[in-house]
Amino acid sequence: MTDWIRPTSLAEAVDARRDHPDYLVLAGGTDVMVGAIDRPAPIGVIDIFGLPELCVCEHDDEGRLRLGAGMSYAHLLGDARVAAAAPALVESAREIGALQIQARGTLGGNLGTCSPVGDTLPVLLALDAEIELRGPDGTRWLPVDDFCTGYRTTALAADELIVSVRLPVDSSSREQVWRKVGTRRAQSISKVMLCASTHRRDDGRLADVRIGLGAIAARPLRARATEAVLEGALPDGPLAARAAQAVLNDIAPIDDVRSRADYRRATTARLIRRWVLHLAQTSTTTNTGS
Ligand SMILES: Cc1cc2nc3c(=O)[nH]c(=O)nc-3n(C[C@H](O)[C@H](O)[C@H](O)COP(=O)(O)OP(=O)(O)OC[C@H]3O[C@@H](n4cnc5c(N)ncnc54)[C@H](O)[C@@H]3O)c2cc1C
Structure with missing residues (x-):
C-alpha cells in the first residue's frame, strides 16, 4: 500500500522530502495522474496541494x-x-486546459514536469524568473533557464522541493506578449509558444529583449540569436524581417504527433515578425530606421 504524507507546513514538507526522496511529490496531480493507471503505484506520496506556504x-x-x-x-x-x-503569465494561465485543470494545476507542477509544451515556461524565460528550491542544505535560487535541463528533466535534486518563482522588480515595466499556437483556441496542447518581453529606451530602441519559445525543441529555450538582432534596434518592417530570419538559427524543431518541423519553423518566424511589427506600430517615437 502507498504511504501517504500530508505535511501541514513547508518545514514538514522539506523534512518529508529529505527522509523520502523516493516518494512522489503530488501537487494538483494533473500531470501525475495522466497515465497513472499504467504505472506501478508509488511507494509513497508527499501531498503538498494547497499547502499555505x-x-x-x-x-x-x-x-x-x-x-x-x-x-x-x-x-x-x-x-x-x-x-x-506579469500579464503574459496571466494570459498563458488563461489558455491552460479548462477550468478544472486551472483549479488544480500549479505553477510548481508545470516546472516539475518541465515538458517542452509546458505553457508557463517560455513566459518565465522571457521574464528572467528565478526558481526557489529548498532541501536539507537550505535554499538555492536558479534562473529558470538553468532549472530546465532537457526533455522533462530539471536541476531539482531528489531531496528538494520547488518553493516559489521570483520575478525581477522590472517585470511590470516590460512590454510583454504571449502567443500560443495549437489546433484550436481552447483545450489545446501547444504546437508553438512565444513569450517575448522588452523595455524601450527613450529614443524608442529596444532594450533587454527576452524571448522564450516552447514546443519547438526538447526543452523550452531562449531565442538568443534573435534577441541579439533586436537589442538596441528601432522596431520597423526591415527589423521584423531580420528577426524572423534570425529565429530560424535559434530553433531546430522536430516532426511529432502534434506538428511538423517546417510548420513550426514558419510559425515561429511569423510570430516573431508580427511581434516586432506590433512594437513598430505602438512606438511613440518617430522611427527613422535601425
Ligand atoms: C486535460 C489536461 C489539459 C492540460 N492542458 C495543459 C495546457 O494547456 N498547458 C500546459 O502547460 N499544461 C497542461 N496540462 C498539464 C498540467 O495541467 C500542468 O503541467 C500543471 O501545471 C501541472 O501541475 P500540477 O500541480 O497538477 O502538477 P502534478 O501533476 O502534481 O506534478 C507534476 C510534476 O511536478 C512535480 N512537482 C509538483 N510540484 C512540485 C514541487 N513544489 N516541488 C517539487 N516537485 C513538484 C511532481 O512530483 C510531478 O513530477 C494539462 C493536463 C491535463 C490533464
Missing part, C-alpha cells in the same frame, strides 16, 4: 514578486499583483 503571492523587500509553487492557474488569474507584474 506554497500558495503565497507577495513582494519581497526588494520589490520582486514571489509566486508560491503551489499557486494554481485559477489563483494566478485572480491576483491583481500577478496581472500587474
